[in-house]
Amino acid sequence: MPYEIDETHDPNLESWVESANDPATDFPIQNLPLCCQLDGSFAGVGVRLGDHVVSLADCLVEAENHGFNSKFDSVGLTDPFRAATQFWSLTPGQRMMARRAVVAMLNADSPARDDISANSIEEGQVGPYIHPEPFDDEMLKVGDYTDFYASVFHATNVGSMFRPDNPLLPNYKHVPIAYHGRASTVVPSGTDIVRPIGQQAPTEDGGSPGFGPSKLFDYELEVGVVVGRGNELGTHIPIEEAEDHILGLCLLNDWSARDLQKWEYQPLGPFLAKNFATTVSPYIVTMEALAPFRTPAYERPAGDPRPLPYLTSDANTAHGGVDITLEVHIFSKQMRSKGMDPVRISKGTFKDMYWTIAQMLTHHSVNGCAMQPGDLLGSGTVSGKARDSRGCLLELTWDGDSFSDPPVLVPGTQRTPIRLPTGEERKFLADGDEVILKGYCEREGFRRIGFGECRGIVRPARQI
Amino acid sequence: MPYEIDETHDPNLESWVESANDPATDFPIQNLPLCCQLDGSFAGVGVRLGDHVVSLADCLVEAENHGFNSKFDSVGLTDPFRAATQFWSLTPGQRMMARRAVVAMLNADSPARDDISANSIEEGQVGPYIHPEPFDDEMLKVGDYTDFYASVFHATNVGSMFRPDNPLLPNYKHVPIAYHGRASTVVPSGTDIVRPIGQQAPTEDGGSPGFGPSKLFDYELEVGVVVGRGNELGTHIPIEEAEDHILGLCLLNDWSARDLQKWEYQPLGPFLAKNFATTVSPYIVTMEALAPFRTPAYERPAGDPRPLPYLTSDANTAHGGVDITLEVHIFSKQMRSKGMDPVRISKGTFKDMYWTIAQMLTHHSVNGCAMQPGDLLGSGTVSGKARDSRGCLLELTWDGDSFSDPPVLVPGTQRTPIRLPTGEERKFLADGDEVILKGYCEREGFRRIGFGECRGIVRPARQI
Numbered sequence: 001m002p003y004e005i006d007e008t009h010d011p012n013l014e015s016w017v018e019s020a021n022d023p024a025t026d027f028p029i030q031n032l033p034l035c036c037q038l039d040g041s042f043a044g045v046g047v048r049l050g051d052h053v054v055s056l057a058d059c060l061v062e063a064e065n066h067g068f069n070s071k072f073d074s075v076g077l078t079d080p081f082r083a084a085t086q087f088w089s090l091t092p093g094q095r096m097m098a099r100r101a102v103v104a105m106l107n108a109d110s111p112a113r114d115d116i117s118a119n120s121i122e123e124g125q126v127g128p129y130i131h132p133e134p135f136d137d138e139m140l141k142v143g144d145y146t147d148f149y150a151s152v153f154h155a156t157n158v159g160s161m162f163r164p165d166n167p168l169l170p171n172y173k174h175v176p177i178a179y180h181g182r183a184s185t186v187v188p189s190g191t192d193i194v195r196p197i198g199q200q201a202p203t204e205d206g207g208s209p210g211f212g213p214s215k216l217f218d219y220e221l222e223v224g225v226v227v228g229r230g231n232e233l234g235t236h237i238p239i240e241e242a243e244d245h246i247l248g249l250c251l252l253n254d255w256s257a258r259d260l261q262k263w264e265y266q267p268l269g270p271f272l273a274k275n276f277a278t279t280v281s282p283y284i285v286t287m288e289a290l291a292p293f294r295t296p297a298y299e300r301p302a303g304d305p306r307p308l309p310y311l312t313s314d315a316n317t318a319h320g321g322v323d324i325t326l327e328v329h330i331f332s333k334q335m336r337s338k339g340m341d342p343v344r345i346s347k348g349t350f351k352d353m354y355w356t357i358a359q360m361l362t363h364h365s366v367n368g369c370a371m372q373p374g375d376l377l378g379s380g381t382v383s384g385k386a387r388d389s390r391g392c393l394l395e396l397t398w399d400g401d402s403f404s405d406p407p408v409l410v411p412g413t414q415r416t417p418i419r420l421p422t423g424e425e426r427k428f429l430a431d432g433d434e435v436i437l438k439g440y441c442e443r444e445g446f447r448r449i450g451f452g453e454c455r456g457i458v459r460p461a462r463q464i
Numbered sequence: 465m466p467y468e469i470d471e472t473h474d475p476n477l478e479s480w481v482e483s484a485n486d487p488a489t490d491f492p493i494q495n496l497p498l499c500c501q502l503d504g505s506f507a508g509v510g511v512r513l514g515d516h517v518v519s520l521a522d523c524l525v526e527a528e529n530h531g532f533n534s535k536f537d538s539v540g541l542t543d544p545f546r547a548a549t550q551f552w553s554l555t556p557g558q559r560m561m562a563r564r565a566v567v568a569m570l571n572a573d574s575p576a577r578d579d580i581s582a583n584s585i586e587e588g589q590v591g592p593y594i595h596p597e598p599f600d601d602e603m604l605k606v607g608d609y610t611d612f613y614a615s616v617f618h619a620t621n622v623g624s625m626f627r628p629d630n631p632l633l634p635n636y637k638h639v640p641i642a643y644h645g646r647a648s649t650v651v652p653s654g655t656d657i658v659r660p661i662g663q664q665a666p667t668e669d670g671g672s673p674g675f676g677p678s679k680l681f682d683y684e685l686e687v688g689v690v691v692g693r694g695n696e697l698g699t700h701i702p703i704e705e706a707e708d709h710i711l712g713l714c715l716l717n718d719w720s721a722r723d724l725q726k727w728e729y730q731p732l733g734p735f736l737a738k739n740f741a742t743t744v745s746p747y748i749v750t751m752e753a754l755a756p757f758r759t760p761a762y763e764r765p766a767g768d769p770r771p772l773p774y775l776t777s778d779a780n781t782a783h784g785g786v787d788i789t790l791e792v793h794i795f796s797k798q799m800r801s802k803g804m805d806p807v808r809i810s811k812g813t814f815k816d817m818y819w820t821i822a823q824m825l826t827h828h829s830v831n832g833c834a835m836q837p838g839d840l841l842g843s844g845t846v847s848g849k850a851r852d853s854r855g856c857l858l859e860l861t862w863d864g865d866s867f868s869d870p871p872v873l874v875p876g877t878q879r880t881p882i883r884l885p886t887g888e889e890r891k892f893l894a895d896g897d898e899v900i901l902k903g904y905c906e907r908e909g910f911r912r913i914g915f916g917e918c919r920g921i922v923r924p925a926r927q928i
Contacts, residue, residue, distance in 0.1 A: 143647070143648055144646055144647050144648050146735075149732060159731075169730050169731060170666075170669070170670070171663075171665075171673075171727055171728060171730065174663060174672075174673050175663055175673075175727065175728050177728070177731075177732055177735075178732065178735050179643065179644070179732040179733045179735055180643070180644035180645055180646055180735070180739065181644055182608055182644055182833060183607070183608050183647065184607055184608050184833075184834050184835070184836050184839070185697060185833055185834055187697070191697075192698075194697075194698040194832050196831035196832050197700075197830060197831055197832070198830060198831045199635075199638060199639055199772065201635075202634075205634075206634075208638075208769065208772075209635075209638050209639075209772070211772050211773075211774065233649060233651070233658075233740075233741070234656075234658040234740075234923075234926065235926070236661075236928065257831070260831070263635055263639070264635060264639050264641070265731070265732075265733075266633050266635065267623075267633060267641075267729070267733070268613060268641055268642065268643040268729075268733040268734065269643045269729075269731070269732040269733020269734075270732065270733075271641075271642050271643055271644070272827070272828075272830070272831040272833065273831075275644065275831070275833045276697075276698075276831045276832045276833050277697070277832075305672065308663065308672075308673070308675050309675075310675065310928065363736070364736075366661060366662060366736070366928070367660035367661055367662045367721070367724065367736040367737075367739070367740045368658050368660050368661070368740045368741075368926070369646060369648075369649055369736065369739045369740050370648050370649055371648070372648050375648070459698075462698065462699070462832070464700065464774065464830070
């Protein structure tokens, strides 16, 4: 694995930016996730720290002023207008160097502290290149977006609904299954999600399909993988090098209209059921920051085939997983109006995915497909073995025994609704529901780091 | 339909750019397809005319100098650096106005003729804004790429191979089926295509999949639809307005690795079998130029369901089709070395597609999906009823009776190879084969217009 644990992961490090030292923050100095702002007062890559955002380019200039001679200028990192695209293409060594420089400038004992503080020019700013407002509604433009299907628990659950005798297709344990999604509708956290309209399966064989707002509207809890360096068309990224090409991870909600999906998805896969919106969290937690939270790749049960050689490496087997705890919270309109807090409806982990992020990227490029900086890969719904670790309502409310009234997606199955603190029930999402994804990494001896939130409120379908 | 036949379609119009008057050219003054060059001596939108390319922005400036007062400046069209993005978003009325201005400047009786000729500054240039070299290897960056499946003959043929008793799935006649493709690997005509590598189905149930270069490598003849104006996220493009949002059409080769496709495509659709490369022709034949070649939408056989209301309009029924004759030519390495010409292996028409281009675009956006200027929609393989109008080798060489040796894609079917003039045979593509797509429109009383060519040579798989 290219990223090592070093002094930047020291749990005792604190920052002179006080909000970063709050034990509850997702963004201590050990995290330093990336974000971008493409216009406004600041253009370029930012680093989230506590409640603030630090300009990466300015911070690296400051580091060089303080003798941190790392040639950031030569790779375009000290030019804020270039940093957004340049940073994505760095080598792991260059990225670690940048991380160390940022930590050197922003830690509590930084020699730059007094200089920077003396330059504070506006109330609320703690330094000239530190911005008081997080860029929660900004994101880098995604080039191409691909969605995987890497949780065997999710694939088995969904397959069981559609094909009870044959839940997993024969290719699943050999091929990291994926399909292309729509890049133009990847939106940042906080964007309203209008309930999609579309065709739904006829109620009887040979009948006319229905048409109207989706009745079976769902979220999917996923992890987004942001590609850093790309590869040329006609070449591929070997498994040993795959993580060199990954910038970091974020949270991703693959909103899904199940009734549209069921009717349209054969034979070419999901289309309108998914492409109206995909929400991502605005911060990219870097692979450098995640170094302490790496785990072995998922251990395949006895009898499962080994991955083909192009998907196998010792490092991937030993450290290919990432232990991220993932939660889904629901916040209905009624809950908001009553002043309640959102309620958690599931909790799972990313470490039990059947395919690792390195395997996803290597598989994607093995045919010669060109990956580009800023490409986004969704992991597929993250579901675990336990019922409360299922990453979408389709699975969470599936096949109980206390309710059998419509809507039922799959004939012969029943749906157990989730009960909210207001007494409301949900089999699928209602208008006004806000879905909030959260993610964080914890390990004994290390500072907890978080992903922030990935939020979206379901708005009523428009008239058509 | 927004585009009318007018004086710019007069078959007697000639240009003072002599090469445009050659009866064999695809690019007479009645055509004027768009292209772009993003760097080099010329940046912006070009208009192909005979063997030359005219700068659209410069031509419109010249038109305004000659009293053609159309406020092109106010919509950004006279700035070559903005024209590429501005032109894509014009209304049909603005586009027709621009077309008339270009014809006014470039026709044989143009008042600008002497001015422009007097300004000729370099050998080979016929005017200061007319470039001698066609931009055959340039194209605008594609935002998102979606591939449809709009030929019922193709869908039935392919379905028959996989599901003899049930070739067409129940959704086909209701839903314009489509899936998202990879935008970063859409390449211009002339780009070499490296044979992809990937997993192939095990030879026996439960066995290990194979891995290596695709053995069943194919082209797919398609028409590309280039989106002009987009729509906002959460809105849709009604069928009555769909053609206002279409800039024009091009040729598209959806290269396909059938053995990869068969193993990977369930349940989420084609992925690595397609995303290594998609070739497009460099010229976008505008909807304005195609006005004389519009036909009624495909007449559905008795008993077929009517499209749902959101996919139906009187104009679409009356003029939704486009009569483009499409040809596929093959040019093997041996043919090239013997000085032979490419050989045509199929000839079909675009007018018999089950779904029209307006229906494709409206369906794509009906769920609120945001379309953007420069998005590309593939029509899906254009196949007709006749055997020699099938648009890919999978169909062309399918189910004959003289050959049954491997490779056979589908158990129980046989493949009749195509015989080339050298005596070589092809069931699928061999290394060194060049595939050349051609397209043109002909109608009594109108000048023939063409699409140019969409070419690509298959190169050997790399070592892995």
